[in-house]
Amino acid sequence: MFQDRFDRLLFAGLLLTVAVLAGLLITAPIDASHVSGRVMDRQLEQEMSYQARIAFLTRRYQPVIVQLGQGALPEALLTLEEISRDLPGEVHSDLLRGDVFFRMGQLDRALTNLAVAVRQNPDYVDSASPLNQRQLIDAVVSQGMPQLRDRLRAQPGNRSLEQVLKDGYYLQSRLAGGCE
Amino acid sequence: MPTRFTLIAILVSLFVIMGVTGCDKTxxxxxxxxxxxxxxxxxxxxxxxxxxxxxxxxxxxxxxxxxxxxxxxxxxxxxxxxxxxxxxxxxxxxxxxxxxxxxxxxxxxxxxxGSSTAGAIIVRRDSSIQSLADLRGKRMIYGPQLAPTGYLAQYNLMLDAGIDPERDLDYYAIPRGSFKHEKVIYGVYFGAFDAAAAPVLDLEIMTREGKISANDFRVLAQSEIIxxxxxxxxxxxxxxxxxxxxxxxxxxxxxxxxxxxxxxxxxxxxxxxxxxxxxxxxxxxxxxxxxxxxxxxxxxxx
Amino acid sequence: MSPNWTDRHFWLVVLAGSALGVLGVLLAVWGNPQNSGICVSCFVENSAGAIGLHDNQRMQYLRPELIGFVIGSAVCAVLFREFRSRGGSAPLPRLISGAFLIVGSAVFIGCPIKLFLRFTAGDLSAIAGILGLVVGVWVGLQGLSHGVDLGRSRDENPGSGLMVPALFLLFLVFLFARPAFILFSERGGAAQHAPALISLVVGLVLGALAQRTRFCITGSVRDGLLMGGRSPLIWGLGAFVLGAVVANLTTGQFQLGLYGQPGAHTEHIWSFLGMLLVGWLSVLIGGCPFRQLVKAGEGDVDAGLAVVGMLLGGGIVQSWGMAATAAGVSLPGKTAVLSGLVFILGISLLFRDRVRA
The missing domain is CATH 3.40.190.10 (Periplasmic binding protein-like II)
Known part of the structure; x- marks a missing residue:
């Protein structure tokens, strides 16, 4: 391997560079500001924007949560409609609508709305997320699906019910876990 | 004798013609x-x-x-x-x-x-009316008589609560002309009536369009979903x-x-x-x- | 049609198959996502996210199993004097094939190993994938018999074969040192993982076993189609299935059904086509995603390029929304699978030795 002077020179250079690299890594201060902030802080930025989103959703939807607590379900739906005007694509509205419809006993509508919410934001079935709503979704699925199957047995080929059933299967699959 | 390629070309052309003619719905x-x-x-x-x-x-x-x-x-x-x-x-x-x-x-x-809807009895947020029982002797506005969620549902809600709209209200009215459901909601909003029989869908649409706010009203009762x-x-x-x-x-x-x-x-x-x-x-x-x-x-x- | 029962290699293959099946189930029990104890394509997507190739915050984790497969294979190959740098056979087509291996797997939601893990957990929607894989391997074999060949590899400088093991060694350092530029999900599928040390050890053991036995899922299907019961690999696949079924039953993870299965959809045609693509490509480039990692560990530079392609593919399927979810297969996913089929058909036309055929 080291047959001539040039080989030895290269090897010495290699050892030296490795030593310098090791020294740099060992002695470098663990301070993100010394390096490119954008790269080093990416995880922190992601976490901050996520936390900001949670805080925003909590604040913006607080009136709905209060109304749900008071059992004012029709008013909660109207408030959700009002919020949807400002935040048209925000699926947190669909999640809360699912909750309202579940409390109203409208299981089909609850399944449909929850499926829309989970499709867009899987955090709702993630037990590690502050947005976790597995308990609610599990309750809707376990109550709604047997009813739905019975109705489909009575009306085979009803495409509207089949679509809701598909939403239910989707939620079941997400609740069961697995890779995304 | 046609080659295999010619035969395939003819078949493809036939399919294309069938597809094109299929699209033209007479x-x-x-x-x-x-x-x-x-x-x-x-x-x-x-x-x-x-x-x-x-x-x-x-x-x-x-x-x-x-x-x-x-x-x-x-x-x-x-x-x-x-x-x-x-x-x-x-x-x-x-x-x-x-x-x-x-x-x-x-x-x-x-x-x-979705394919369901409901009727609601609403009052202004600042109204002293807290329950259906408080509607006795009050002025109420309904939607047209053949409206399931503008009249029928609310009429039933009141009967269920032991109130006969024909006798127990001070009086009730039905607006004339078009946009009756909006008129009903505005009737309460502007204080001309104490309570209104509003279809939930109209409340939803008017809220979405910014004509009213979710905070303007209280829902005294909502019917079953039909x-x-x-x-x-x-x-x-x-x-x-x-x-x-x-x-x-x-x-x-x-x-x-x-x-x-x-x-x-x-x-x-x-x-x-x-x-x-x-x-x-x-x-x-x-x-x-x-x-x-x-x-x-x-x-x-x- | 029976194998040589006294052959030591045969029993080693059976051991490798059963270990892959049982440990694949156990890793899910220990924390990996349900039915995804081992899923090379999912893990590649996770790892691609961890090194910043995509920004799906729910899919970023340097999966220790992948590191284990490569290093376990490399160590084993060195110990048994089988480490040999070789390559030079159609490098770019192999790189792109690696990317399409991940595309096909992502549309099915799982690599061939996960395909069988799903099936052995009672997920009947995996049947379409199994059919697709078998048909894909069969079509691939037809291609080989008609002269489709990417060309022979030749010995290369030993340094070339060290590149991929070195890369994964670097990933190992990143996994435990956790530098700020490596991303680790705190929620979602990537946040669900077995303890890193356990995953790593399992990966090392399986990587070593796979290197010794050449066991892989598509290889087993291929040999089964070619040799039937005489092939040890098909018995290895049988041992995998048996081991995984027993493990799923004993750990309470068996749930028979077509609907509501974890990480599965019911668009069977696309499951079929996704796995058909994977099966076909695997025959063409000599192994499924798992086998590519193992081969890359033993110095195969061509497989190393496929692994790099897999990492790129992992980034692309997430960034471009190709990966299927329980909701179904997206339009980009469908487009990508069909593009993959266009690619492999084109390659088959271009790399065909018509004289030999």
Whole structure:
């Protein structure tokens, strides 16, 4: 391997560079500001924007949560409609609508709305997320699906019910876990 | 002798020709007349449902004609065979089912409740009225009498609470002209009435459009949830045509378009509809129960 | 049609198959996502996210199993004097094939190993994938028999074969040192993982076993189609299935059904086509995603390029929304699978030795 002077020179250079690299890594201060902030802080930025989103959703939807607590379900739906005007694509509205419809006993509508919410934001079935709503979704699925199957047995080929059933299967699959 | 390539080319050409001719839907045969219940005016109804009628014409392969009809005239015209299909509210459906044996096709989806809806009794947020019992001796405004969620549902809610709207209120009124449901809601909003019988869907739409705020009102009571507006077929309509009609309605999506006066128009958007669902006649039993209790058609007794 | 029962290699293959099946189930029990104890394509997507190739915050984790497969294979190959740098056979087509291996797997939601893990957990929607894989392997074999060949590899400088093991050694350092530029999800599928040390050890053991036995799922299907019961690999696949079924039953993870299965959809045609693509590509480039990692560990530079392609593919399927979910297969996913089929059909036309055929 080291047959001539040039080989030895290269090897010495290699050892030296490795030593310098090791020294740099060992002695470098663990301070993100010394390096490119954008790269080093990416995880922190992601976490901050996520936390900001949670805080925003909590604040913006607080009136709905209060109304749900008071059992004012029709008013909660109207408030959700009002919020949807400002935040048209925000699926947190669909999640809360699912909750309202579940409390109203409208299981089909609850399944449909929850499926829309989970499709867009899987955090709702993630037990590690502050947005976790597995308990609610599990309750809707376990109550709604047997009813739905019975109705489909009575009306085979009803495409509207089949679509809701598909939403239910989707939620079941997400609740069961697995890779995304 | 033709080569294998020539044969394949001929076959492909035949398929292409079949595909192209398949796309060209010819419209012929007797006119299919579709009655649409007027919400506000005949002109508005025609404008809303012209694209849907054109779409149905394409799908059925038959010329279709839209006929706007006032709510109170619907049954009479239906009985006279003025139209083959009809679009009407769910109370009118049970009347036509009872009296004319109309066939249920599909139920319209609109708003948060999908193909269902409900009626609510509302008061202003700052009102002293806290419960239905407090409505005694108060002024109330209702929607039109044949409105399932603007009149019937609320009438029942009050009967359930032991209040007879005919005797226990100071008085109640029904607004005249078009946009009755909006007038009902504004009637309470501006303090002309103490309470109103408001369809939940209208509250939702007015909130969405920014005409009212969710905080302006309190909902004293909300009815059970009942099916929304409905498409039905007259009993003498050919079964195959009725099935095609239903299929066409159920297949409608938000991006379905038709050409009207040279312009591509979205069918559902133009008709203010989110889509259609297939429902069962027994889903309408709640309305039958309400109509019986409120002594309203088709069970009215004098 | 029976194998040589006294052959030591045969029993080693059976051991490798059963270990892969049992440990694949156990890793899910220990924390990996349900039915995804081992899923090379999912893990590649996770790892691609961790090194910043995509920004799906729910899919970023340097999966220790992948590191284990490569290093376990490399160590084993060195110990048994089988480490040999070789390559030079159609490098770019192999790189792109690696990317399409991940596309096909992502549309099915799982690599061939996960395909069988799903099936052995009672997920009947995996049947479409199994059919697709078998058909894909069969079509691939037809291609080989008709002269489709990417060309022979040749010995290369030993340094070339060290590149991929060195890369994964670097990933190992990143896994435990956790530098700020490596991303680790705190929620979602990537946040669900077995303890890193356990995953790593399992990966090392399986990587070593796979290197010794050449066991892989598509290889087993291929040999099964070619040799039937005489092939040890098909018995290895049988041992995998048996081991995984027993493990799933004993750990309470068996749930028979078509609907509501974890990480599965019911668009069977696309499951079929996704796995058909994977099966076909695997025959063409000599192994499924798992086998590519193992081969890269033993110095195969061509496989190393496929692994790099897999990492790129992992980034692309997430960034471009190709990966399927329980909701179904997206339009980009469908487009990508069909593009993959266009690619492999084109490659088959271009790399065909018509004289030999």
């Amino acid at each position: 419209v012929s045969g007797p006119v299919v007349r579709i009655g649409y219940m007027n919400c506000n005016s005949a002109a508005e109804t025609l404008q809303r449902f012209k694209p849907l009628t054109a779409y149905l014409s394409e799908q059925l392969g038959r010329p279709c004609e839209a006929v706007p009809v006032d709510t109170q005239d619907f049954e009479e015209q239906f009985a006279a065979g003025a139209f083959d299909f009809g679009h009407f509210n769910s109370l009118l459906y049970i009347i036509l089912k009872e009296n004319q044996d109309v066939q249920l096709l599909a139920t319209e989806k609109r708003g948060q409740f 099916p929304y507006c409905t498409f039905g077929a007259a009993k003498n309509v050919d079964e195959e045509l009725a099935v095609k009609f239903r299929q066409a309605l159920l297949e409608l999506g938000p991006d379905t378009t038709v050409t009207i006066d040279g312009e591509q128009v979205k069918v559902l958007k133009a008709a203010w509809i989110d889509g259609f669902e297939q429902r069962e006649d027994r889903d309408y039993d709640l309305i039958r129960k309400m109509a019986r209790r409120a002594n309203m058609p088709p069970y009215q007794e004098f």
